[in-house]
Amino acid sequence: MVERDVEIGALELVSGASIPRVVQRVTRYGVEPARDGSNVVFVAHALTGSSRVVEWWDGLVGAGGLFDLEQWCVVGVNVLGGCYGSTGPHSIAPDGRRWGPRFPVVAIADIVEAQRRALRDAFGIERAAIAIGGSLGGQQCLQWARGYDDAVEHAIVVGTYDHLRAQGIAQNGAAREAIRLDPKFRDGWYDEPPVDGLRLARAIATLTYKSEALFERRFGNRPDRAGGDPARNIDDRFDVEGYLAHQGDVFVTRFDANTYRVLTRAMDLFDLRGRERPTGRARLTFVGIAGDQLYPPEFVWSCAARWAEAGWDAAYRHLDSDHGHDAFLAEPESLAALLRDGIGAAVVAPR
Amino acid sequence: MVERDVEIGALELVSGASIPRVVQRVTRYGVEPARDGSNVVFVAHALTGSSRVVEWWDGLVGAGGLFDLEQWCVVGVNVLGGCYGSTGPHSIAPDGRRWGPRFPVVAIADIVEAQRRALRDAFGIERAAIAIGGSLGGQQCLQWARGYDDAVEHAIVVGTYDHLRAQGIAQNGAAREAIRLDPKFRDGWYDEPPVDGLRLARAIATLTYKSEALFERRFGNRPDRAGGDPARNIDDRFDVEGYLAHQGDVFVTRFDANTYRVLTRAMDLFDLRGRERPTGRARLTFVGIAGDQLYPPEFVWSCAARWAEAGWDAAYRHLDSDHGHDAFLAEPESLAALLRDGIGAAVVAPR
Numbered sequence: 001m002v003e004r005d006v007e008i009g010a011l012e013l014v015s016g017a018s019i020p021r022v023v024q025r026v027t028r029y030g031v032e033p034a035r036d037g038s039n040v041v042f043v044a045h046a047l048t049g050s051s052r053v054v055e056w057w058d059g060l061v062g063a064g065g066l067f068d069l070e071q072w073c074v075v076g077v078n079v080l081g082g083c084y085g086s087t088g089p090h091s092i093a094p095d096g097r098r099w100g101p102r103f104p105v106v107a108i109a110d111i112v113e114a115q116r117r118a119l120r121d122a123f124g125i126e127r128a129a130i131a132i133g134g135s136l137g138g139q140q141c142l143q144w145a146r147g148y149d150d151a152v153e154h155a156i157v158v159g160t161y162d163h164l165r166a167q168g169i170a171q172n173g174a175a176r177e178a179i180r181l182d183p184k185f186r187d188g189w190y191d192e193p194p195v196d197g198l199r200l201a202r203a204i205a206t207l208t209y210k211s212e213a214l215f216e217r218r219f220g221n222r223p224d225r226a227g228g229d230p231a232r233n234i235d236d237r238f239d240v241e242g243y244l245a246h247q248g249d250v251f252v253t254r255f256d257a258n259t260y261r262v263l264t265r266a267m268d269l270f271d272l273r274g275r276e277r278p279t280g281r282a283r284l285t286f287v288g289i290a291g292d293q294l295y296p297p298e299f300v301w302s303c304a305a306r307w308a309e310a311g312w313d314a315a316y317r318h319l320d321s322d323h324g325h326d327a328f329l330a331e332p333e334s335l336a337a338l339l340r341d342g343i344g345a346a347v348v349a350p351r
Numbered sequence: 352m353v354e355r356d357v358e359i360g361a362l363e364l365v366s367g368a369s370i371p372r373v374v375q376r377v378t379r380y381g382v383e384p385a386r387d388g389s390n391v392v393f394v395a396h397a398l399t400g401s402s403r404v405v406e407w408w409d410g411l412v413g414a415g416g417l418f419d420l421e422q423w424c425v426v427g428v429n430v431l432g433g434c435y436g437s438t439g440p441h442s443i444a445p446d447g448r449r450w451g452p453r454f455p456v457v458a459i460a461d462i463v464e465a466q467r468r469a470l471r472d473a474f475g476i477e478r479a480a481i482a483i484g485g486s487l488g489g490q491q492c493l494q495w496a497r498g499y500d501d502a503v504e505h506a507i508v509v510g511t512y513d514h515l516r517a518q519g520i521a522q523n524g525a526a527r528e529a530i531r532l533d534p535k536f537r538d539g540w541y542d543e544p545p546v547d548g549l550r551l552a553r554a555i556a557t558l559t560y561k562s563e564a565l566f567e568r569r570f571g572n573r574p575d576r577a578g579g580d581p582a583r584n585i586d587d588r589f590d591v592e593g594y595l596a597h598q599g600d601v602f603v604t605r606f607d608a609n610t611y612r613v614l615t616r617a618m619d620l621f622d623l624r625g626r627e628r629p630t631g632r633a634r635l636t637f638v639g640i641a642g643d644q645l646y647p648p649e650f651v652w653s654c655a656a657r658w659a660e661a662g663w664d665a666a667y668r669h670l671d672s673d674h675g676h677d678a679f680l681a682e683p684e685s686l687a688a689l690l691r692d693g694i695g696a697a698v699v700a701p702r
Contacts (some may be wrong), residue, residue, distance in 0.1 A: 173589065200525065
C-alpha cells in the first residue's frame, strides 16, 4: 500500500465557490500502474468510506476477490468534503479557522475532478480500465464516464443511478435535520461532536440501507435482545431499535457531522438526466440490488435503458440479495461473482 | 353533534399497570342509536385524529359520504393516551402532577376496552353495525372484532393489518428518538413543548405516509418552491424538505409529544398473529392501499387470507391511489366509492 496526501491546487466548484488549496488523500494497492491505465481500477467510496478500499471492500479487492492485487493496480481517493484525509469541513480555511459550516456545497463533478487531478499528481494515472463504486461511489463512476472523454474504459455503477428521487432526498434531509437539532451542533461550529444528532441521522439513513425483508427476518417485532420490555416501559426498545442505536453508536466514533451534511447534499444534487449523450467510449454497467429502498432496482434498470438508448454501451445486471442497498458492502463476494460471471474478461484480468 | 367526557372508572392495562380514573371524550353525530346497534358506525381515529370524525373524515361521514347522518348514528372516541380530550400523558395522575412520561404503555386492547365502556356509559351503545378506521384506527377495528364476541357486525380495517413489521417499528422508533433528542423534551417533563423534535418526528413519519411515486411527481429534486438554492447553500432546501418542514410546522401546533410516543408504541405492539381463531360473527374487510410504505398492501392481502383461512368471513379490497398510506384521509371519496360499490348493502344503509 502506498498512501499520499496530494495538494492539487485551487478548485473552482460547480456552485461557483472555490477552494484555494485542495488536498486529496490517495491510496494505491497492488502492481505498478501501466502507462495506458489498462491495469488500473479506481474504486470510489460510498458516503462513509475512505481511500483505503481494502479496509472496507476486501471481498472485492484483494486475494480471492474480483481484483487480485498481483494483477491489478487498485486506487482509492477520499472524496472532497470527506473526513478521511481529504479537504473537508474539518480543514483549515484561508482565514486560519476551520471551514466548518462554511465549507461550500460540493457536487459529484467537483469530487471527480479532484480525484482525477490527485491520481495524476500522485501516481501519474490519467485513466483507468475500470471505475467501480456503490451508492455515492457509483455516482462518481458515472461522472467519470460522462464527464471525461477517455478517463475510464468500463464504469460499474452499483446500487444507484443518474439522479436521486424525492424519497431519498427527503430521507437525507431528515438525517441532516437530526444533526442540526442536536444542541452540540451549534450551527456547525461544534468542538464536541454532536453525537446524539449524528446517531439519529445514521439510524434514519440505515432505514433505507437494508431491505424491508431483512429487517423483518432479523428483528420482527421482538424486544431488544440486549434487554428491556417495550410492552411495559416506554423507554425500552424493540430489537430493531436496538440495532439502529448500535449502528449509530459505532458510527459517531468515526464520522464527522459537517461532512455528513456536505456529502448527503452532493448525493441529492447529482443529476445527469438529459445529459446521456455519449461523450467517450466508456462501457457502462449498472447493477441494481433487490430490495434496495434507497435506489430501487427498477429505477436502476430504467436508467440503464435510457443511457443505452442514448447510444452508450450500457448494460443492467441484477444483484439478488436480501440485504438491500448496502449489499455491495455486506456481500461483496456476491457482487464479485455477478461481475465475474456476467461481465466478461475486462473485469477478470487486465489486458 | 353531541360530545361528552365520560368517566369510565379504573382501567387495568395489558401491561399490568392501571389507571385509576379514565376519562374518554366521545362524540356522536346523526340519528339516535338503535337499541341493537344496527345503525351505529364506530369510527376509530388514526394516530393524530380525534373523536370529531366529521372534522377529519368528511368525505366518508356526512352528506354525500358513505355514512349519511340522516340514516346513521356515527360515533368517535378519542383514544386512551390521546391529547384530544381523553386521559393521556397531559392528564393529572393520582399524585396531583401530570402523568407526563410516567403514563403507562398502552395497548390497542386497552384503547378498545376504554372505547367500549365509554360508548355504553355515554350513549347506551353496546354494539355497532360497522367499525371502520385506517392505520391505528384499523388496528382498533380489528381488535373490536377479535376481542369481543358480539361487539361489531362488520369491521373495516384500512391501510393496516394484524401487526407491524420491523421497518415500521424502526421508523416509529426514529420518530420517538427525534422527540427525545430535543432538549426541551426534558425526558418528558416539558412545560414548553419540544417543537423541534416533534417537527422532525412528524417529518420522519411523513416519509412513509405518502407513496414514493407521489413524492417524486410532486417534488422530484427541485429546489424549495419557497425559495433558496440547495446547490449553493447547505442550509437551503429541496422542495420535498420544504414540504416535510411545513407538515411539521402544522403538526407541532396541534399535537403532544408524550402522546406521540405512547400511541406509536401502541401501534408497534399490536400483534394478533396466532389469534385468528374466530370469536364472533363479525365480518372483516381489509383494505390495502397501493403504494403504502408503512403497511404495504401485499401484507394486508396476506393478513386477510390468513384470517379467512382461520374461519373468518374476511375479504380483501384494494384501494388504488397514488397517495399511499394516508389515502384514506387524503382521498376519502375514493375509499367511500370502493366500499360502496364493492362491499354491498351493509355499508350502504342500516337495516
